[in-house]
Amino acid sequence: MAATEITHLLLDFFGTIVEYSPSRTEQDYSTSYGVLRRLGATLSYDSFLTFGDATFSEHDTRCAADLSEFSMQEPSLVIMEQAIGRAPTPDETTAFVEAYLSDWNSAVLYPAGMSNLLEELAEHFRLAVVSNTHSQRLVPDHLQAMGVADLFDAVVLSVDIGHRKPHPAIYRAALDRLGVDASRALFVGDTYAADYEGPRQQGIRALLIDPRNSAPIPPTSRLVSLFDLPGYL
Incomplete structure (x- = not known):
C-alpha cells in the first residue's frame, strides 16, 4: 500500500x-443505581442491572434490524420509569445518564x-x-x-x-x-x-x-x- x-x-x-468492555453488568454501576435510589427506587441492585441490560438489549435488537441508532436518553427513560414509578424530569434523566456513562466508562x-x-x-x-x-x-x-x-x-x-x-x-x-x-x-x-x-x-x-x-x-x-x-x- x-x-x-x-x-x-x-x-x-x-x-x-x-x-x-461493552458489558452493562460487570462494571460497578453503583453511582447510577444511587441516582435511582435517591429518586425513590426500591428495586435491588441486581434487579437494576438485569432490567437495565435487558432494556439496552431490546433497543439494540430493534436498531440492528434497520441499522438505525438510539440515544442514551431512550433506554434511560424506560429504566427510570420502571424504577421510580413515574416519568423522570429532564434534569433527573440527565443526572442518570451522566452517572451511567461514568460507571460504564470505568472499563475504558x-x-x-x-x-x-x-x-x-x-x-x-x-x-x-x-x-x-x-x-x-x-x-x-x-x-x-x-x-x-x-x-x-x-x-x-x-x-x-x-x-x-x-x-x-x-x-x-x-x-x-x-x-x-x-x-x-x-x-x-x-x-x-x-x-x-x-x-x-x-x-x-x-x-x-x-x-x-x-x-x-x-x-x-x-x-x-x-x-x-x-x-x-
Missing part, C-alpha cells in the same frame, strides 16, 4: 483507539503510547473518528482527556447521523465532512461488518484489527492492533 495513495484515515474508536482504558501514535499518524494523514455510540459527548470527551482532540478533522457518530455502522450513511457523512473521495481514504477498526465489510462496500479500503485471525479477510488486511498501522502505510 503506497502512502501517497491514502490521504485520510477513518478510525473506529472503541476497541481500536481505546480498550473497553487508554493504551500506553496511543496518543503518540495518533500524533505520528496526524503528521502524514488527516484523521477522523467514525464510531457507533449512544452519546454525543462520550467520544469527544475521551479524545479531549487523551489530549488528541485537535488531531482529528472530524468526529462522526452514529447517534448524530441516526444510523450505525455498517449503514452507508455514516461512511458517506465522514467522507463528506472531510471532503475526500472514498478512494483516498482508509478505514481501520475491530469489527468485521462495521469496520471492514461496510467501508469496502462504499469504496473505502479497510484494515481490520483481528488478533485472533477470526475474520474471513486476507492476511494483508489484518492488524493485531492499531500500533501495526504505520507498517502498512
Whole structure:
C-alpha cells in the first residue's frame, strides 16, 4: 500500500483507539443505581442491572434490524420509569445518564503510547473518528482527556447521523465532512461488518484489527492492533 495513495484515515474508536468492555453488568454501576435510589427506587441492585441490560438489549435488537441508532436518553427513560414509578424530569434523566456513562466508562482504558501514535499518524494523514455510540459527548470527551482532540478533522457518530455502522450513511457523512473521495481514504477498526465489510462496500479500503485471525479477510488486511498501522502505510 503506497502512502501517497491514502490521504485520510477513518478510525473506529472503541476497541481500536481505546480498550473497553461493552458489558452493562460487570462494571460497578453503583453511582447510577444511587441516582435511582435517591429518586425513590426500591428495586435491588441486581434487579437494576438485569432490567437495565435487558432494556439496552431490546433497543439494540430493534436498531440492528434497520441499522438505525438510539440515544442514551431512550433506554434511560424506560429504566427510570420502571424504577421510580413515574416519568423522570429532564434534569433527573440527565443526572442518570451522566452517572451511567461514568460507571460504564470505568472499563475504558487508554493504551500506553496511543496518543503518540495518533500524533505520528496526524503528521502524514488527516484523521477522523467514525464510531457507533449512544452519546454525543462520550467520544469527544475521551479524545479531549487523551489530549488528541485537535488531531482529528472530524468526529462522526452514529447517534448524530441516526444510523450505525455498517449503514452507508455514516461512511458517506465522514467522507463528506472531510471532503475526500472514498478512494483516498482508509478505514481501520475491530469489527468485521462495521469496520471492514461496510467501508469496502462504499469504496473505502479497510484494515481490520483481528488478533485472533477470526475474520474471513486476507492476511494483508489484518492488524493485531492499531500500533501495526504505520507498517502498512
